[in-house]
Amino acid sequence: MISARIFILIMSIGSLLYGIIISGISDKHRKKPLPEEVSDVYNPERYQTYINFEADKKKLRNKYKAINLILDIVLIFSPVYEYIDNWFNGNPYLIFLTTYMIIWVISTIIETFASYEITFGLMEKYGLNKKDLKEFVKDEVINELMGLFITVALLELLTFIGEHMSEWTNGFSVGYKVSFLICLGIVAVLFIFFVVAQLIGYAVLKKQYTFTPLEDGELKDKINALQADSKKKVKRIYIYNESKKTTTKNAFLLKLFWHREFGIADNFINENAEDELLAVLSHEIGHLKHKKNILNFISYGEYVLLAIIVLLLMVNPEIILICTNWIRESFNITANNYYLIFIVFGHIIKPISFLSGLFSMYKSRWEEYEADRESVKNGYGEALITTFKTLSSDELVNVYPHPFIEFTEYDHPGMYQRIKAIREAMK
Numbered sequence: 001m002i003s004a005r006i007f008i009l010i011m012s013i014g015s016l017l018y019g020i021i022i023s024g025i026s027d028k029h030r031k032k033p034l035p036e037e038v039s040d041v042y043n044p045e046r047y048q049t050y051i052n053f054e055a056d057k058k059k060l061r062n063k064y065k066a067i068n069l070i071l072d073i074v075l076i077f078s079p080v081y082e083y084i085d086n087w088f089n090g091n092p093y094l095i096f097l098t099t100y101m102i103i104w105v106i107s108t109i110i111e112t113f114a115s116y117e118i119t120f121g122l123m124e125k126y127g128l129n130k131k132d133l134k135e136f137v138k139d140e141v142i143n144e145l146m147g148l149f150i151t152v153a154l155l156e157l158l159t160f161i162g163e164h165m166s167e168w169t170n171g172f173s174v175g176y177k178v179s180f181l182i183c184l185g186i187v188a189v190l191f192i193f194f195v196v197a198q199l200i201g202y203a204v205l206k207k208q209y210t211f212t213p214l215e216d217g218e219l220k221d222k223i224n225a226l227q228a229d230s231k232k233k234v235k236r237i238y239i240y241n242e243s244k245k246t247t248t249k250n251a252f253l254l255k256l257f258w259h260r261e262f263g264i265a266d267n268f269i270n271e272n273a274e275d276e277l278l279a280v281l282s283h284e285i286g287h288l289k290h291k292k293n294i295l296n297f298i299s300y301g302e303y304v305l306l307a308i309i310v311l312l313l314m315v316n317p318e319i320i321l322i323c324t325n326w327i328r329e330s331f332n333i334t335a336n337n338y339y340l341i342f343i344v345f346g347h348i349i350k351p352i353s354f355l356s357g358l359f360s361m362y363k364s365r366w367e368e369y370e371a372d373r374e375s376v377k378n379g380y381g382e383a384l385i386t387t388f389k390t391l392s393s394d395e396l397v398n399v400y401p402h403p404f405i406e407f408t409e410y411d412h413p414g415m416y417q418r419i420k421a422i423r424e425a426m427k
């Protein structure tokens with residue numbers, strides 16, 4: 001059997017090659033003329049700017065892809081896992097934490113350089129950046145630390161589950177009934193974890209922007225009229241200071257279990273674009289009114305399937321044990337290094353996670369079309385199209401993505417498909 005190191009290498013190179021093919025498809029597609037629906041998004045001069053922007057973006061992306069591939073190869077074949085294994089004498093929590101921290105520090109340094117180049121090189125060059133260095137540092141620190149904290153906490157939790165599974169199941173011998181109960185327990189603990197993670201995310205969002213409640217008045221009345229026939233209503237409406245970071249006109253509906261709020265970018269208010277704002281809010285209310293459909297039930301089905309697979313593995317753990325042995329032998333270590341286990345398992349389940357990703361993106365795009373139809377219903381179809389067109393030109397958006405790339409990578413419809421669908425709904 002090939003070494004797990006070679007397996008990881010093959011997978012990394014494979015995904016790099018896939019990226020190159022996709023990028024080639026995209027370049028070729030960009031040479032086609034824009035269809036009528038999106039032909040007036042850019043004027044000729046701005047379109048040239050967009051083309052240059054794409055070219056600069058690609059250069060930057062390729063540079064960091066190359067750096068990351070080299071880093072991956074160095075890490076795969078480095079003896080660092082052996083050293084860590086020796087240092088911590090088989091303590092899986094410290095082994096995981098040390099491995100993760102070493103790799104986190106290296107990749108965060110690279111990512112920060114990339115992010116700096118994107119913000120102050122690329123975005124600045126095309127007038128898309130409004131952050132100053134202080135704002136940039138603040139955002140980077142907050143995002144990196146939050147990501148680190150949540151990932152380490154989650155993976156240490158999974159390590160704990162992995163380490164105790166044999167003990168809880170009395171050496172995997174308790175049968176389906178007890179294994180099922182253990183599964184339920186794990187699901188409950190993970191659920192609590194994600195609730196806490198969401199609350200942290202919410203707190204961070206509130207730190208990154210200043211939210212001011214929308215004052216009573218005509219605008220608020222209009223927003224309330226839009227949601228008059230919705231069963232669920234949003235009472236908290238805030239304006240947030242997007243203008244200190246970007247020029248984006250955006251509005252979102254934030255849902256946290258019992259809590260709902262609208263966030264409206266101040267750029268909407270500053271630029272006096274009430275019709276466009278109401279068009280976007282109608283869209284958000286469309287999301288609010290969404291009734292569960294077959295797509296939602298299929299996605300619940302996915303969770304059930306996942307739980308069944310976990311249950312089957314708990315009762316028949318041989319394949320997992322073979323895998324973890326294989327990883328230990330390949331990396332010449334004596335104790336489980338959960339970092340490596342997560343990486344290898346992540347690669348093994350890639351075909352499944354790819355398919356599941358395709359489905360959830362399809363579902364997400366479907367819900368976007370549905371929400372757009374709510375805007376059309378309220379008479380804001382034309383305003384919504386105007387908003388999308390201005391936004392696309394302002395932010396140099398690819399308005400005509402290749403259908404395959406849209407299908408595999410977009411969780412919101414591409415502008416061409418989206419505007420076409422709005423026009424059809426308006427008929």
Ligand SMILES: [Zn+2]
Pocket residue numbers: 283284287367368371
């Ligand atoms: Zn939406």
